[in-house]
Amino acid sequence: MTFRWTQMTAASASPLRIAASEVQPWELWALAGLLGFALFVGLLDDTGAAFHATIIVPLGLASVLSAGAIHAVQREPLALWTGLFWMRLSTAVYFGIGSLAHRFMNEIMLTMLRDFFAASDAEIARFNLLATMCSLVILGTVAFASQLWPQRSCEPQKGDDRLMLAAAFLFGLPGFATKYLVIFPNAMGAFGENAVLPGVLTQLVWLAPVSIFLLVSWTLRHRPGWIIPLAGLVLLDAFFGFLRFSKGEALLPILMLVLAVLQHRFTFKRAALAVVLLAALFPVLQSVTAAGRAELIARYGTIRSASFGERLAILSGVLADPRDDDQAEFQGALVRIAYVHAAAPAMAMYDAGQPGNSLSYVPLVFIPRLLWPDKPLFDMGQSYTELLTGSDTSSTWMGYFAEAYWNLGWLGVPVVMIPLGLIFFATGRYTLWTLRNGEWLHFPAVFLGLYMGARMDGLIAGDVVASTLTILLVYAVARIATPLVCDLVGSSPAPLSRAIQ
DSSP states (O other): OOOOGGGOOGGGGSHHHHHTTSOOHHHHHHHHHHHHHHHHHHHHTOHHHHHHHHHHHHHHHHHHHHHHHHHHHHHOGGGGGSHHHHHHHHHIIIIIGGGGGGGGOOHHHHHHHHHHOOOOHHHHHHHHHHHHHHHHHHHHHHHHHHHHSOOOOOOOOOOOHHHHHHHHHHHHHHHHHHIIIIIHHHHTTTTOTTOOOOHHHHHHTTHHHHHHHHHHHHHHHHOGGGHHHHHHHHHHHHHHHHHTTOHHHHHHHHHHHHHHHHHHSOOHHHHHHHHHHHHHHHHHHHHHHHHHHHHHHHHHSSSSOOOHHHHHHHHHHHHHSOOOHHHHTOOHHHHHHOTHHHHHHHHHHHHTTOOOOGGGGGGGGGSOTTTOTTOOOSOHHHHHHHHHHSOOSSOOOOOHHHHHHHHHGGGHHHHHHHHHHHHHHHHHHHHHHHHHHTOGGGHHHHHHHHHHHHTTTSOIIIIIIHHHHHHHHHHHHHHHHHHHHHHHHTOOOOOOOOSOO
């Protein structure tokens, strides 16, 4: 199967084709069946049944969501860019496979998890019930919204690649300038260990990976001979993220390169190769960044320290020296996805009459830090870790599902997950409209919608509400800026399509 978005025809815009990126009925029935099984096991109050439920339910959840993601992208490759696609995948990894990760850990890692929180089989089964219920509500909300607002069949408009190139530079200049003149020096401690950057700067830095995708896409279409040196620059950008000892900063440029290649000519063989590549790269990044951060904390007591040269020396030492016995036993990739041990204590605290208050931060998102310099930080993962372990040198969070429960109990499922499903529905439609019509100045909104879905382990205020607010701003600015930029570069904006309503 091969797909190019520049060669779409009216046939590809049929109602069946358009709706393929959303929810299929069999997904809802399968999740409902899993939910019924989890509820039945919970009513039995049997230790053996709870043990089996901790295996069957997360395996089923991961299988259903992964199959749904594959089915969506098989019928509509543009679904690869929707938040709903990445919600399925990240939930399958973090709260499906991740709920089984402790069963494959050695004793050293199990002891580490138990020191954080020793979750029983009953507590794990209860979280699996929550994850299944939340997934069903999100997908059910999208399915219901799709019935109320069906998509209309309409031939997509061919985008103008001059606008794509212009957008790549318009996003790249502020994105990379912010990244290397502000964010990177701040990570080195140039502005002081306690420096707090305005939220607008942390949002601007997301324009850098957007620029990478657009520039790689344009190069593949028009200057394929330039792709090797351009890929070298992308890998250099990833290397600087590596020096920050940040998995996300190191992996994101590579992910944008891979997605651009896949979108240029999508085949399942290429997609499978990309998955294998990223899966092999992740444990290496996890191990090296963990070792690098540990060395920074040992030397300075914080990761926001050390010059460029010192970090390069630390990185070289980590890569060159053989790992000692303790490091060899460190299963970082398994620990990274084992979120059940971060979520179970939040559920236990709510049940014990100690609810969280992280949702109270949602209104604060709308107040710029420039107007409120003492605005509270959104790094609640550090406070949560300190609450459970007494240590403030690391940050651990529970994800959207457990956060909703920690604040509101079971009421948090509809109160939080229904709006989240509506956000995935709206951003998914926005994504398809943007990509089908080549509206490249809207592309940062596409990236943020994808980001929200991939960050199911994240914070509702910081990752969902802030991103949604930014998407609304992007839409307003892009609608105004698109005709101006088109006039500047001599291109014609595509007529507004009604394929996505």
